[in-house]
Amino acid sequence: MNILLWSCQILLAVVFLGSGATKSTMSPERMIATGQTGTAMFPLGVVRFAASTELLGAAGVTLPWLTGIARFLTTTAAFGLCIVMIGAAWAHVRLGEPRSVAINAVLFAMCLFVAIGRLPALAKSELDQEWDRRRPWNLERRAIHTSAPRER
Numbered sequence: 001m002n003i004l005l006w007s008c009q010i011l012l013a014v015v016f017l018g019s020g021a022t023k024s025t026m027s028p029e030r031m032i033a034t035g036q037t038g039t040a041m042f043p044l045g046v047v048r049f050a051a052s053t054e055l056l057g058a059a060g061v062t063l064p065w066l067t068g069i070a071r072f073l074t075t076t077a078a079f080g081l082c083i084v085m086i087g088a089a090w091a092h093v094r095l096g097e098p099r100s101v102a103i104n105a106v107l108f109a110m111c112l113f114v115a116i117g118r119l120p121a122l123a124k125s126e127l128d129q130e131w132d133r134r135r136p137w138n139l140e141r142r143a144i145h146t147s148a149p150r151e152r
Contacts, residue, residue: 005117008110009065009074013058015107016081020054023047038091038100050084057081061114072122078115082108 022036028047031039039047060077064070085108092100 001117005114008114008117009062012078012081012107012110012114013062016054016058016061020051020058023051024055037095037097038088041091041094050087053080053084057084061111065118071118075115075118075122078111078118081111082115085111 019036022034023031023039026034026036028039028044031047039050042050057077057080060073061081062074064073064077085104089101089104089108092098092104
């Protein structure tokens, strides 16, 4: 399962890195000419915002899990990319592009798979550690109960 999750994470990172780089650097005419037809119905500012979310999502879907730092960001990024794919599918439906809608649906499914697939690993480890770190009296209480010698 871990290999499949990593494969999806890497593929999503590559796809969204390429898409985000394209949308953030090209003119609207050039984007349409290269196949980014969904951008035609939005102002350039919205397209650039979508590009930045895709670039952040590409980093967020891989780097936190790879480094072990703030792993919850991987699931957050994957859920965020699901939202981006809903917007992209909506644009392609309005433009009458079923092939692009199908691609968006596949990417949405992959994002959802990563988000849900990485949740169980977070359930006990990172979230409990964060909770204990914010509530130091819990750690002190545990230390008192576990380190004190028992009287018989």
